[in-house]
Amino acid sequence: MSSWRGIEEFLAVVEQGSFTAAGDHLGVSKSYISKTVHELEERLGVQLLVRTTRRLSLTGAGESFHRECAELQMRLSEVEKQVGRYSTEPVGRLRVGLSDIFGSDFMSALLAEFSTDHPGIVIEPIAYLNENEIVQERFDVVIRYGALPNSNLRARTFGYLSYCLCAAPQYVAARGWPATPQDLIEHDCLTDLSATMSFNDEISVKVGPRWMSNSGIALRSAARKGIGIASLPVSIVRQDLASGGMLALDAEWSFYDRKCWVVYSPGIMSVATRAFIDYLVRQFSRVKVRPSMAASLAARY
Numbered sequence: 001m002s003s004w005r006g007i008e009e010f011l012a013v014v015e016q017g018s019f020t021a022a023g024d025h026l027g028v029s030k031s032y033i034s035k036t037v038h039e040l041e042e043r044l045g046v047q048l049l050v051r052t053t054r055r056l057s058l059t060g061a062g063e064s065f066h067r068e069c070a071e072l073q074m075r076l077s078e079v080e081k082q083v084g085r086y087s088t089e090p091v092g093r094l095r096v097g098l099s100d101i102f103g104s105d106f107m108s109a110l111l112a113e114f115s116t117d118h119p120g121i122v123i124e125p126i127a128y129l130n131e132n133e134i135v136q137e138r139f140d141v142v143i144r145y146g147a148l149p150n151s152n153l154r155a156r157t158f159g160y161l162s163y164c165l166c167a168a169p170q171y172v173a174a175r176g177w178p179a180t181p182q183d184l185i186e187h188d189c190l191t192d193l194s195a196t197m198s199f200n201d202e203i204s205v206k207v208g209p210r211w212m213s214n215s216g217i218a219l220r221s222a223a224r225k226g227i228g229i230a231s232l233p234v235s236i237v238r239q240d241l242a243s244g245g246m247l248a249l250d251a252e253w254s255f256y257d258r259k260c261w262v263v264y265s266p267g268i269m270s271v272a273t274r275a276f277i278d279y280l281v282r283q284f285s286r287v288k289v290r291p292s293m294a295a296s297l298a299a300r301y
Contacts, residue, residue, distance in 0.1 A: 006040030007069050009033050010048060014066050018056065090275045091120035097134055097142035100127035100215070106235040107143055109301035114279050121272045136265060140273050146258045155263045156277055159284025161233050163198075163256035164291050165249040166241070168226035177249045178229075181205045188228035190219045197231050199256045231256060234289045234297070241294035248291035257288045 012022035013033060023030045041048050048062035058066060096111060098104040104127045115123050128134055134142055136153055145161045165178070171188075178184050181203055190211040191197060198204045211222045216236050223230045223237075223246060231254075240246035262277050289297070 006036045006043070008073075009036045010040055011066065011069055011073060013037060013049065013056065014058065014062075089120065090118045090272045092270060092272050093122045093124060094141075094272045094276060095124040095126060095139045096276070097139040098125050098127050099131070099143060099145065100217075105217075106233075106238070106301060110280070110283065113301070114276060118272070118275060121275075136263065140264065140270070141276065142263045144261045144263050148261055148263070152266060153263050154266055155261045156281070157259050157261055157286060158277070158280040159260045159286055160257040160288045161235070161260050162289035163231045163258075164234050164237075165229055165231050165254040166237050166246050166291075167223055167229040168246055169244070170226040171223075171229065172247050174226075175229075177251075178254075181253065184229070190222050190228045190230035192219075199231075199253060203253075234291060234294055238294040238297040238301070241291055242298035248294070250291055255288070255290070260284070 009022060009026065009032075012025050013019055016022045016025050019033045019037075020030045023033045026033070037049065044061075044065070046061040046065075047059050048065055050057045050059060096107075098107045104125065108125050111123050111125050115121065126139065131144060136142060144155075148155055167175075175187060178187060181197070181199055182205060184197055184205050184207050187207075188210040189197065189207040190213075191207060191209040193212055193214050195209050195212060196204050196206050210228045211219065213219050213222075216232055219230045220232055220236055220240070222228065223232070224240065234241070234248075237246055237248070241248055262280055264273060264277070
């Protein structure tokens with residue numbers, strides 16, 4: 001039995017002045033009010049109301065109980081209004097899972113821009129390394145890339161994580177660019193732990209890398225030093241490409257576009273979550289990013 005059962009009816013009797021008026025106020029019968037209040041007194045083991053044919057009055061215990069419960073009811077009403085703001089205003093906490101492998105710095109910059117327009121939202125970007133270890137329920141949204149596993153989660157695509165072949169000017173000057181994907185076998189390659197470079201149209205080339213890392217940021221550092229050529233998201237190397245610190249091959253075969261998804265749990269979505277998802281869709285418009293766009297990306301983020 002709910003510990004609140006009978007309290008609403010008791011408060012209504014005191015405020016309305018009678019069992020009949022309390023029943024009318026709550027939309028129930030007088031007999032229901034009387035029975036419920038009596039059960040409340042039995043549960044508490046004290047008499048709250050003195051009933052006579054002419055009037056109702058509170059006992060000492062009833063006065064104390066009414067005072068405390070009236071304050072609780074008022075507080076509950078305030079809490080309901082406060083929580084209700086989540087369904088009407090972009091407020092509250094927004095916890096976002098970001099992939100550290102593909103450069104959480106770019107997505108963090110996007111979050112910072114979003115935050116300036118929504119001061120009522122507390123942003124919590126959390127970086128992760130392995131998508132398989134993500135517990136979706138810990139986050140309001142998680143940014144994922146590529147094919148999604150089957151699940152009961154909901155997802156919306158908002159753009160692409162677009163890779164380009166990039167290298168330092170000194171490396172290009174010394175070694176040139178590959179003309180085809182297979183030519184990468186003859187280059188000093190910087191790759192992830194799979195030692196594979198992937199491209200659109202399901203093309204993959206197994207290479208003998210000079211450098212391997214599960215971090216795109218680490219691969220970028222090696223590429224900056226002229227150690228080799230890497231396939232990295234344009235978003236990670238946008239500053240380097242804009243400044244000329246790194247160069248990118250502008251050949252259609254050299255790009256690799258992975259869909260970007262914002263993944264969220266089923267159920268009622270807060271306005272803050274909806275606002276962020278809509279923001280991502282507006283910013284990216286499902287466009288494949290190319291090196292020529294690096295300068296504009298660098299200037300904005």
